[in-house]
Amino acid sequence: MAKKPTAKKPLAKRPTAKRPTAKKPTAKKPTAKKPTAKTQQHDAPESTASSSAGPARTFQEVILRLQRFWADRGCIIVQPTRTEVGAGTLNKHTFLRVLGPEPWNVAYVEPSSRPTDGRYGENPNRLQHYYQFQVILKPSPKNAQELYLDSLRALGIDPASFDVRFVEDDWEHPALGAAGLGWEVWAQGMEVTQFTYFQQCGGLELPRVACELTYGLERLAMYLQNVENVYDLVWAELPSGQKISYGDVHKQDELEWSHYNFKHADTAALFRAFDDCEREAKRLLAVAEPHPLVLPAYENTLKCSHTFNVLQARGVISQTERAAYIARIRDLARGCAETYLQTRQNKGFPMLVGPDRAHFVTDPAAPAADAAAPTEN
Template sequence: MLKYIVSFTEMIDILQKFWQKQGCEILFPYDIEMGAGTFHPAVIFGVLKQNLVKIAMLQPSRRPQDARFGINPNRVYQHHQFQVILRPIPNNIQQIAIESLNAIGLTIPDKDIRFIEDNWQSPSLGASGLGWEVRCNSMEVLQFTYFQKIAGKPLKEIVVELAYGLERIALISQNKSHVNDLLWSSTEKYENIRMFYENEWSKAAFQGYSAMYLQKQFDLYEFEIENLLKKKLHLAAYEMFLKLSHTFNLIESGGELSVQQRAQLIKRTRKCANLCLQLYVEGENE
């Protein structure tokens, strides 16, 4: 008997239902470019809140540096992350995470699921935590982080963050060799749905954008963030920060940054994030 293959979209559905059962509120993806689901405002501001947080959501994530014109088996300009944030942290969270992987076809002991020490950090958010990259048969499929610091400051109560790399999970669960071969749904392949964008974005990331224009855009976003923060509009400022962060990623993919220039831009990006988040925290405390 042929084994039923769970498609990419069905997998998202299974994850949403799994986490819904765990008491999570399922949110929608945010409609601004971002490099990872962590940047979703609900995640960032949820982490900063001082009460219960239980949310999960799909978030398309754009990483210009990962653009490969659709030729790499598992790396693409825009992949999909499924993000889960929990506080308080259940005592058996590691087990729950494994159960969630089992639910989408990554089962122990059929598959070698391994927790490899990888303490996550995001320099631009000034965020860090202890955790692992979770590998299934050697491929990284999930980032598991005990989130402990944001905007450079320790959190009063830690949060657990799970970030599933959906394309890679699907590669394993569907046992495919290339992301293009994945079943997007029961009728369509990933390639047909996504590759048109991948090609164009890859060209743009490596050769398309004008470095000068991006640099100016970066400066403008930075200016706008300060302007909005003066008016205490932290969420609007944070949206500008997301754009600034994506602009930085585009500048970086152009490959014309020295180590020092990169460090300077990251410092400026982090400063903007810190300002937005600190204003929010001050508001919360009031």
């Protein structure tokens, strides 16, 4: 059996690679050195995006345009994870797929739950449930920044006219053992995207740097529709001409889930649920046949993470306990990362094809370089 991958750095240590230098939106592409990877980065397909179609007029249209834009540039479009997560990064299509050398280009909407951010539907721009649009480009293309700017143009945002700025902001998620270099992207003084070059995930160094783009869909839509209250956003316009607002879709959710998260969640049941999901995740990672069940184990890890977040909202976890719970989640996430990478390695990294394969995989069936040529009969 192949040797089990191990982390090369302590989880808490920040990446030390040189930061890519963000360029102004008028630049054709970033020129600074990206974080080191074993293979050369490639250019993604050139964009023909423009804002000639006009600004996206509804929240729904923002999603549809982003899906079409990234699908046209080689991303598969997948669906959200089936359990609560605090960010699109926690979806298996990011957390697990950025591991190892296999290429992976994906885009998806992720409903994100952050119980402590609830405000009973009374705050115009703070929610306990909101939407992100997540893009992973692995390996990171050399023209990633220009592709991102083109995606804004596809929404009807001209970066040169609307003060789009890249603000230095390295990213770290302690509970996931994940970190990278990058920026917040601001438009007209409001953060609309997190742009990150992933270097570590699950405590493991990444052999190929992945570019992660996380769009804040509500903020982009508020910018495009020129509204100051998220509940006033037009979610969709029906063929009849009727407009459905964001408030029509979600305001009751915000009220009721805020009450649940802050006042009515059964804390004793949640503590038991955390322990049960932790125990189940560990058991699944130890399954021998057919092999460790990493995907069910990771889903139980996500349940631990969300349960912990609800317990925090209920105010029943002290600072000391908080650190201990984060460490428990981090240990599960690392176990899932190591086990997933091991299973892919055991399969020979099947999605790694073409010339890149020789950089990462030694085919045991291949003849030795110095083997004698067979003689003809």
